[in-house]
Amino acid sequence: MTSAPASPVLRLNSRDNVAVALRDVPSGTALPDGLTAGEGIPSGHKVALVPIAPGEPVLKYGQIIGVATAEIPAGAHVHVQNLGMGDHDRDYAFGAAATPLPEAGAPASFRGFHRPSGRVGTRNYIGILTSVNCSGSVARFIAREAERSGLLDAFPNVDGIVPIVHGTGCGMSGKGEGYQTLFRTLAGYGHNPNFGAILMVGLGCEVMQISDLVDRQVLKDSARFRYMTIQGSGGTPASIERGLAVLRELAAEADKAVREEAPASALVLGMQCGGSDGYSGITANPALGHASDLLVRQGGISILSETSEIYGAEHLLTRRAVDEPTGRKLIDLIDWWEDYTARNFGEMDNNPSPGNKRGGLTTILEKSLGAVAKGGTAPLAGVYKYGEPIDRPGFVFMDSPGYDPCSVTGQTASGANLIAFTTGRGSVSGYQPVPCIKIASNSELFRRMEPDMDVDCGTILAGETIEGKGQEIFDLMLRIASGEESKSEAQGFGEVEFVPWQIGAVM
Amino acid sequence: MTSAPASPVLRLNSRDNVAVALRDVPSGTALPDGLTAGEGIPSGHKVALVPIAPGEPVLKYGQIIGVATAEIPAGAHVHVQNLGMGDHDRDYAFGAAATPLPEAGAPASFRGFHRPSGRVGTRNYIGILTSVNCSGSVARFIAREAERSGLLDAFPNVDGIVPIVHGTGCGMSGKGEGYQTLFRTLAGYGHNPNFGAILMVGLGCEVMQISDLVDRQVLKDSARFRYMTIQGSGGTPASIERGLAVLRELAAEADKAVREEAPASALVLGMQCGGSDGYSGITANPALGHASDLLVRQGGISILSETSEIYGAEHLLTRRAVDEPTGRKLIDLIDWWEDYTARNFGEMDNNPSPGNKRGGLTTILEKSLGAVAKGGTAPLAGVYKYGEPIDRPGFVFMDSPGYDPCSVTGQTASGANLIAFTTGRGSVSGYQPVPCIKIASNSELFRRMEPDMDVDCGTILAGETIEGKGQEIFDLMLRIASGEESKSEAQGFGEVEFVPWQIGAVM
Numbered sequence A, B: 001m002t003s004a005p006a007s008p009v010l011r012l013n014s015r016d017n018v019a020v021a022l023r024d025v026p027s028g029t030a031l032p033d034g035l036t037a038g039e040g041i042p043s044g045h046k047v048a049l050v051p052i053a054p055g056e057p058v059l060k061y062g063q064i065i066g067v068a069t070a071e072i073p074a075g076a077h078v079h080v081q082n083l084g085m086g087d088h089d090r091d092y093a094f095g096a097a098a099t100p101l102p103e104a105g106a107p108a109s110f111r112g113f114h115r116p117s118g119r120v121g122t123r124n125y126i127g128i129l130t131s132v133n134c135s136g137s138v139a140r141f142i143a144r145e146a147e148r149s150g151l152l153d154a155f156p157n158v159d160g161i162v163p164i165v166h167g168t169g170c171g172m173s174g175k176g177e178g179y180q181t182l183f184r185t186l187a188g189y190g191h192n193p194n195f196g197a198i199l200m201v202g203l204g205c206e207v208m209q210i211s212d213l214v215d216r217q218v219l220k221d222s223a224r225f226r227y228m229t230i231q232g233s234g235g236t237p238a239s240i241e242r243g244l245a246v247l248r249e250l251a252a253e254a255d256k257a258v259r260e261e262a263p264a265s266a267l268v269l270g271m272q273c274g275g276s277d278g279y280s281g282i283t284a285n286p287a288l289g290h291a292s293d294l295l296v297r298q299g300g301i302s303i304l305s306e307t308s309e310i311y312g313a314e315h316l317l318t319r320r321a322v323d324e325p326t327g328r329k330l331i332d333l334i335d336w337w338e339d340y341t342a343r344n345f346g347e348m349d350n351n352p353s354p355g356n357k358r359g360g361l362t363t364i365l366e367k368s369l370g371a372v373a374k375g376g377t378a379p380l381a382g383v384y385k386y387g388e389p390i391d392r393p394g395f396v397f398m399d400s401p402g403y404d405p406c407s408v409t410g411q412t413a414s415g416a417n418l419i420a421f422t423t424g425r426g427s428v429s430g431y432q433p434v435p436c437i438k439i440a441s442n443s444e445l446f447r448r449m450e451p452d453m454d455v456d457c458g459t460i461l462a463g464e465t466i467e468g469k470g471q472e473i474f475d476l477m478l479r480i481a482s483g484e485e486s487k488s489e490a491q492g493f494g495e496v497e498f499v500p501w502q503i504g505a506v507m
């Protein structure tokens, strides 16, 4: 451990005209270069290092995060009162910065469940997947009764029974992007390697018909996938009884799986941030970015998402695209999002939440730059729709809202078998069947919510390197993938966080 | 019990040119008036009683349900292959049919929980209300721990602890109709009289801030309402501990309530249909409509909803409006819905689900006419937004999607203390904290799913009167309101069916 740096503020790049307060800085505090804090700067917020005139760009990470909307004296607090969005330059420069990473020195591995599909699970759950909210209670009843009756006692290799319950599946159009998005999500859960077997339960009369998944050969009746409807089974008690009988068969099948050596290239990492603060972009996200690079160097897959949160910083990703079509896909997504929010009377700038703003993030640009830091430095190998299967190795982007449970749900549908989640304000959540590693951006949060946090990146502020922290995260990823419980798993999180992206009218 | 009618088909109105099959009618079956079934007519589906030329209206309930899209011979099956939507006449005739019902002969009553607000609960639950999905798991952990520790053992008047968990609350705009709709929903649950006390739990950094509800004095810290955030409490274990301590205080307060005599006028009935079939509109819905009339005659409130399902039949309601402004409110809702669905690339005709169509409902008009039958014959006293408090007695309309859990959630937020739910295909669901009565449209369903169904309206096809069945439903309503368990309550439904209407972009 090195000692805390003397300066109470941190300049992230030599081009910057603002610095970030590393703790609450009272008015009158001496800052570097003879500067004095002209007013109180809350921890995580920005202070002007030089006078900034109205209309002048404000720079952080060496990048424009907005323009001054008022005269800002040196030493002043820079936030919503004097910083806003301006027009910003977008040079996509497709592929200009797609520099392949060096190959890994030594191969890394974990112990996982090899599936017939070739994918590898980090857990071996039995899922009870639901097509519609109307079958959610019965799915839970089946799981509860299985637990009460000790159904899994004879199947020690099965990690548990996980009902996957949600709020949609009917009262929606049976065609169009809303339906297709839910269809991909359910199909993707059906194929996620963290399930050793799946029972799918519908009501019967819903818009999202299980038979549509089966008839299109997306999910097939097999020793590992079975389905039923409540109406077809004759109501609740009959469905529970039938469900338990099917579960016994599925458990016998799932129990055949045992952990075996698997290369790190079999890891599919969903990256996520939620409840960001001013530290997220300077500690936890860059550290996770380094871990992502380590995984990509091993031949694994690392998924960045949260399209609404990279808005304004998409040119950083297009420069890294492996080719122009890949970069254009990202821009097409951005265009879709502008239309999506506009037709819903929204705007793309409203994304920093009240909590984000209290934490010191002023504009979506600033937040986006911090969010993109999670993506490390690898070339952008692919761009995918929400829940679309990821079909190539490397660093990829999957479209999703920034909203945590919704974004992780898409990543899991796309095949993620591990989630890494950075947070500054403190998020408590889990995402069955996929383990989630919580990465705190600051040590105060880590100490305050220690039972919820797996990694403390606040040590970076005390001198630990980004690279060292990234290696620590990567090593933990391998251990968690091999069966070690993450903090959120140990507490039993994940029963309510399946939130498919609902697009379109509820009818 | 009268014997089954000789005819296998039922004409609902003397003007009709189609009849409804009361059972599967094989090709060649003799029908009334010398007619023969020219092809198989599935149970609940329609058969042409006379030849119908292309473009000619098809009449059921004495009303136009669409126009022939092909030549239809007498005895033919009338469905999607030869019946479609045409232009239909809309004469709103505001108030033309607003005939007050006669006052009730004898006053009816039930035994409920009188609240300080003047409302009366039919149950006495403690709610754990969540502002965002991100606090949902912790709300469940608190409830589970309370159950495990026997926290309620000392408080026999409390019916249980109910976590109210959902998929939204962040990743959304902090202003506009989406936010306001969720705000009303949470506020409404906070005031629902079926809660003796409420603990509200947030994460802390979400868009839907508890402090917004409290600062606007919509919910107030009191002996019956307390709130906390997970971030403010220091993470999961600390939040559970704090939550349990608060629950003990709330339980002591809620336990003071005991059931006392209350007039039927204190009942607020949310009416609902889901998984409709060809019988819904001719048995269960008219019977519920009669029960609704009985309640209105007692001075109670009866709520019709599901705007998308009355679409095309709104002129039946505007004629019953107590005045023109009330009728115009309904038309304004319809206009809003046309825009809502259009901007989401949807259309209002897509509402009969695959299950509805298999059950014999062809067009939205036909379905709407059947749905409106639930509303009986009382004047339309008011029109409300989703989740808006109902502030006058009588038969009213509350805007909502047809999607069952979403619609019931709105009715509960608007103050419903009882739900009556008709179904033809068989719905299994419950809506804590409000008891739900399931009303089967046909006896085959009632027998097949008897543990889920409270009332069999199939007896109407065997000669029982609509009025007699309506009285039976009304009498059951009073018993359920007084504490008798409905079928769905007895099975423990209601943990996953809180589905606030999510309007707008997920971000």
Ligand SMILES: [Ca+2]
Pocket (backbone or CB within 6 Å): A309, A351, A402, A403, A404, B171, B507
């Ligand atoms: Ca966000």
Ligand SMILES: [Ca+2]
Pocket (backbone or CB within 6 Å): A272, A273, A274, A275, A306, A402, A403, A404, A407
């Ligand atoms: Ca997020």
Ligand SMILES: [Ca+2]
Pocket (backbone or CB within 6 Å): B156, B157, B158, B159
């Ligand atoms: Ca009791």
Ligand SMILES: [Ca+2]
Pocket (backbone or CB within 6 Å): A171, A507, B309, B351, B402, B403
């Ligand atoms: Ca519907």
Ligand SMILES: [Ca+2]
Pocket (backbone or CB within 6 Å): B272, B273, B274, B275, B306, B402, B403, B404, B407
């Ligand atoms: Ca409905």
